[in-house]
Amino acid sequence: MRRRLGIAVVLGSGLAVLAGVGLAAVDTSEFVGAGRCLQCHPTAHKAWQGSPHARAHLALSGKQVADPRCTQCHGTAERDLAGVQCESCHGPGRYYAQRHVMKDAVLSRIVGLRDVTEEACRGCHTDAAPTVRAFDHARLWRAIEHGREPRPEPAPAPAKGAL
Ligand code: HEC
Ligand code: HEC
Ligand code: HEC
Numbered sequence: 649m650r651r652r653l654g655i656a657v658v659l660g661s662g663l664a665v666l667a668g669v670g671l672a673a674v675d676t677s678e679f680v681g682a683g684r685c686l687q688c689h690p691t692a693h694k695a696w697q698g699s700p701h702a703r704a705h706l707a708l709s710g711k712q713v714a715d716p717r718c719t720q721c722h723g724t725a726e727r728d729l730a731g732v733q734c735e736s737c738h739g740p741g742r743y744y745a746q747r748h749v750m751k752d753a754v755l756s757r758i759v760g761l762r763d764v765t766e767e768a769c770r771g772c773h774t775d776a777a778p779t780v781r782a783f784d785h786a787r788l789w790r791a792i793e794h795g796r797e798p799r800p801e802p803a804p805a806p807a808k809g810a811l
């Protein structure tokens with residue numbers, strides 16, 4: 649019985665982490681920065697670096713760079729992380745950005761990894777954003793598309809008659 653309780657407590661705190669997904673509610677020390685993700689996701693990092701999100705802080709001038717009213721969408725974690733970084737969308741990585749955790753889809757989500765839905769984009773891409781074009785998720789995703797590291801190609805089958 650006591651053991652069951654222990655498990656319930658562990659699951660409970662996992663849910664508390666999940667419930668605290670609003671960035672404002674998250675302890676900023678839980679963010680590790682895009683440089684850490686780069687170690688294992690070089691292809692995604694390259695795509696991100698070429699995207700407007702990596703430069704979102706450059707749209708801000710002087711005082712605006714430190715103004716939470718701007719950095720809530722143009723920065724990450726309201727601390728010294730420039731631009732809209734990986735963790736703005738995928739969630740703070742302190743507990744999931746380790747190989748053994750990342751390989752476990754359930755565990756990594758319990759400790760902070762988020763599935764990034766269109767809803768999450770719309771949290772920043774609101775009607776107030778300065779754009780003449782309405783938010784079109786499919787079009788905008790194509791512009792920032794990235795994913796897992798490509799798997800190595802399987803060795804080609806030997807050509808017929810080669811044996
Ligand atoms: C030490 C290596 C390592 C680091 C650091 C790391 N990852 Fe991962 N990540 C992996 C591995 C391994 C997988 C398993 C999937 C695969 O084969 O690509 C993975 C999977 C993922 C997935 C898909 C998970 C799923 O279950 O759908 C996302 C999203 C992701 N990583 C984002 C990040 C982000 C964001 C960071 C930085 C905060 C990060 N990773 C840091 C190794 C790492
Ligand atoms: C609710 C989220 C949000 C907030 C808050 C916000 N922005 Fe933005 N901003 C955006 C988005 C999203 C875009 C990109 C719109 C697009 O091109 O689709 C953008 C674009 C911009 C651009 C144009 C960027 C470019 O390269 O063309 C400027 C300049 C800008 N914002 C300045 C600011 C300033 C200054 C503040 C604070 C006073 C601020 N924003 C607050 C979401 C936000
Ligand atoms: C603007 C939001 C956003 C940013 C910034 C972002 N991503 Fe993603 N990422 C997504 C979305 C959306 C998907 C596709 C849906 C999903 O898998 O959750 C995705 C998919 C991925 C995947 C594949 C997930 C899978 O299950 O196959 C990995 C790995 C990943 N991102 C890593 C990164 C890394 C590393 C960075 C930073 C260098 C980054 N992302 C920055 C939104 C973002």
Ligand code: HEC
Pocket residue numbers: 700701703704705706707720721722723732736737764765766768769770771772773779785787788789791792
């Ligand atoms: C944390 C806030 C934030 C989130 C979440 C976010 N964005 Fe952005 N996005 C921005 C800001 C800010 C800019 C403007 C960057 C600049 O030009 O200075 C931007 C710009 C863009 C642009 C380039 C502008 C354009 O209209 O072509 C694309 C594409 C884009 N975002 C796609 C996405 C997609 C797709 C998602 C969800 C997977 C997403 N964004 C989630 C803040 C965000």
